[in-house]
Amino acid sequence: MKYIVLISFFMASALSAQLSKFSDRDLYEIGKVWxxxxxxxxxxxxxxxxxxAVLLETLRNNPKSGPDGIIKNWLNTADQNKFDEITKKRQRM
Incomplete structure (x- = not known):
């Protein structure tokens, strides 16, 4: 009985490892850009x-476009948001 439990545990962990959504390199690139x-x-x-929330939503939905498509989508999303004008600091002489 113990062997059946151990075998089923190892099979479940092996199957879940194969179903990972992104490769390590993809996660690295996505994390750096994020x-x-x-x-x-x-x-x-x-x-x-x-x-x-945008990062978590992206990782949950697993878009088929890969890291390049995710990054382009993020940049489009970020550019659509309005922001306050950035004021430059004046240098005193």
């Missing part, structure tokens, strides 16, 4: 959009 947009895009850094 962080860059989150902290440096004006609309997102001013918290005009919930960028954490």
């Amino acid at each position: 962080g860059l947009i989150k902290y440096y895009h004006p609309a997102i850094s001013q918290e005009k959009a919930d960028w954490d």
Whole structure:
């Protein structure tokens, strides 16, 4: 009986490992771009959009377009959000 439980556990873990949605390289690229947009895009850094929710939604839905399509979609989404004008600091002499 113990062997049946162990075998079924190993089979379930092996099948779930094969069903991963993204490769490690894809996750690396997606994570780097997500962080860059989150902290440096004006609309997102001013918290005009919930960028954490965008990441989770993307990972849940698993688009077929791959990392390049995900990044293009994110940039389009970020550019559609309005942001406050960025004022330049004046240098005093």
